[in-house]
Amino acid sequence: xxxxxxxxxxxxxxxxxxxxxxxxxxxxxxxxxxxxxxxxxxxxxxxxxxxxxxxxxxxxxxxxxxxxxxxxxxxxxxxxxxxxxxxxxxxxxxxxxxxxxxxxxxxxxxxxxxxxxxxxxxxxxxxxxxxxxxxxxxxxxxxxxxxxxxxxxxxxxxxxxxxxxxxxxxxxxxxxxxxxxxxxxxxxxxxxxxxxxxxxxxxxxxxxxxxxxxxxxxxxxxxxxxxxxxxxxxxxxxxxxxxxxxxxxxxxxxxxxxxxxxxxxxxxxxxxxxxxxxxxxxxxxxxxxxxxxxxxxxxxxxxxxxxxxxxxxxxxxxxxxxxxxxxxxxxxxxxxxxxxxxxxxxxxxxxxxxxxxxxxxxxxxxxxxxxxxxxxxxxxxxxxxxxxxxxxxxxxxxxxxxxxxxxxxxxxxxxxxxxxxxxxxxxx
RNA sequence: GUGGGUGUAGCUCAGCUGGUAGAGUCCAGGAUUGUGAUUCCUGUUGUCGCGGGUUCAAACCCCGUCAUCCACCCCA
Numbered sequence: 001x002x003x004x005x006x007x008x009x010x011x012x013x014x015x016x017x018x019x020x021x022x023x024x025x026x027x028x029x030x031x032x033x034x035x036x037x038x039x040x041x042x043x044x045x046x047x048x049x050x051x052x053x054x055x056x057x058x059x060x061x062x063x064x065x066x067x068x069x070x071x072x073x074x075x076x077x078x079x080x081x082x083x084x085x086x087x088x089x090x091x092x093x094x095x096x097x098x099x100x101x102x103x104x105x106x107x108x109x110x111x112x113x114x115x116x117x118x119x120x121x122x123x124x125x126x127x128x129x130x131x132x133x134x135x136x137x138x139x140x141x142x143x144x145x146x147x148x149x150x151x152x153x154x155x156x157x158x159x160x161x162x163x164x165x166x167x168x169x170x171x172x173x174x175x176x177x178x179x180x181x182x183x184x185x186x187x188x189x190x191x192x193x194x195x196x197x198x199x200x201x202x203x204x205x206x207x208x209x210x211x212x213x214x215x216x217x218x219x220x221x222x223x224x225x226x227x228x229x230x231x232x233x234x235x236x237x238x239x240x241x242x243x244x245x246x247x248x249x250x251x252x253x254x255x256x257x258x259x260x261x262x263x264x265x266x267x268x269x270x271x272x273x274x275x276x277x278x279x280x281x282x283x284x285x286x287x288x289x290x291x292x293x294x295x296x297x298x299x300x301x302x303x304x305x306x307x308x309x310x311x312x313x314x315x316x317x318x319x320x321x322x323x324x325x326x327x328x329x330x331x332x333x334x335x336x337x338x339x340x341x342x343x344x345x346x347x348x349x350x351x352x353x354x355x356x357x358x359x360x361x362x363x364x365x366x367x368x369x370x371x372x373x374x375x376x377x378x379x380x381x382x383x384x385x386x387x388x389x390x391x392x393x394x395x396x397x398x399x400x401x402x403x404x405x406x407x408x409x410x411x412x413x414x415x416x417x418x419x420x421x422x423x424x425x426x427x428x
Numbered sequence: 429g430u431g432g433g434u435g436u437a438g439c440u441c442a443g444c445u446g447g448u449a450g451a452g453u454c455c456a457g458g459a460u461u462g463u464g465a466u467u468c469c470u471g472u473u474g475u476c477g478c479g480g481g482u483u484c485a486a487a488c489c490c491c492g493u494c495a496u497c498c499a500c501c502c503c504a
Contacts, residue, residue: 119496
């Protein structure tokens with residue numbers, strides 16, 4: 001509630017307004033088309049899940065679980081949480097319905113996620129993520145396909161030149177244990193070079209130190225033990241194969257040995273699509289392989305791999321790129337003048353809708369001047385204005401004005417011929 | 429949780445060393461008795477975020493508070 005007693009949306013949760021919603025629809029449709037074209041099927045899971053699900057999957061000590069979840073007890077005392085990401089719910093759904101029993105699943109989702117964080121550019125408390133998850137396949141062709149599919153989306157949305165792909169491999173369990181041990185030794189031997197934050201992270205999440213933005217530590221990080229030197233043979237083979245596929249398909253990538261994902265469940269190949277155009281929220285898509293998660297959540301051991309896209313960040317990039325964003329355009333605008341015509345106006349709109357031409361028809365319902373109505377018609381982007389006044393009504397005609405092709409003269413059309421006339425204008 | 433910036437008309441913003449608020453845009457009407465550019469004229473819109481303090485006087489100074497943006501932490 002603000003000072004005047006008007007309730008407003010809660011911090012970090014934003015309305016998508018009419019001038020922007022068309023762009024959102026456009027992005028969502030393009031995304032769905034591509035996901036579907038690669039044979040992925042949509043799932044829709046609840047926004048609310050048992051808190052346990054996220055505690056067990058994302059990791060108790062991660063920031064997401066320890067301080068960013070919207071959690072509360074419901075009336076029966078069970079702790080529920082608004083989902084902070086989509087993978088855990090997807091895995092839960094897959095296990096619950098035995099979707100991977102002797103089967104491969106390729107799934108996609110799109111929905112709102114919730115994290116209690118301080119809002120800033122590209123980061124909100126309610127935000128949208130779309131993602132794909134693949135279950136039951138061990139081949140690095142899976143990771144590669146995910147990359148190719150996302151890459152295609154960037155191209156479709158014309159933002160590919162703003163985005164760079166970074167990849168890394170986290171290897172298997174042993175890789176991470178031995179790398180972490182070496183890393184701890186290394187940092188402990190160089191304690192004096194660590195900043196305050198990093199000293200804290202030494203005990204919580206030493207991998208994160210590699211990700212620091214502090215330039216004073218660049219040299220230290222550069223010489224730190226490289227996880228890629230610790231890869232087991234199979235992970236190494238997989239990673240090389242993965243890179244081969246990317247190269248064969250002309251996908252540019254950068255190996256970032258310091259790329260660590262924030263969630264506990266990742267192993268082997270991980271990747272992020274990053275941009276420099278969005279301030280400090282630079283990751284617009286992140287993902288990787290998580291072969292252990294299904295088992296952790298109580299399912300049979302199932303290899304899996306996926307990614308999530310931050311839709312708000314994609315939208316920001318698009319708006320950034322084109323100053324004029326696409327708005328919803330009217331096709332036919334109906335102008336009305338006179339006391340007797342009102343009962344006939346809706347009938348005209350209805351007759352156009354009845355003819356299944358799939359046109360956007362807007363009818364002026366004010367009693368404003370003709371001039372004002374034409375102004376509105378022009379602003380709506382309509383190709384045609386239909387004018388119905390007392391004169392026209394008495395002759396059983398309507399006047400048609402071509403708003404986009406002003407060289408064409410205005411013409412009268414009999415009401416009975418109207419839908420045919422309009423069809424010719426839009427489809428011939 | 430911690431820093432910094434900003435809150436004035438629906439929107440974008442001006443407002444000097446304190447003297448009681450303005451422009452553009454938008455919308456409506458008219459110039460054009462029923463025709464969309466442009467131009468011109470007219471008109472509508474404000475708890476100057478909120479609360480307190482200083483002062484004869486506060487949009488402006490001081491304190492507090494809320495909202496928002498950006499950054500840190502962390503992440504999509």
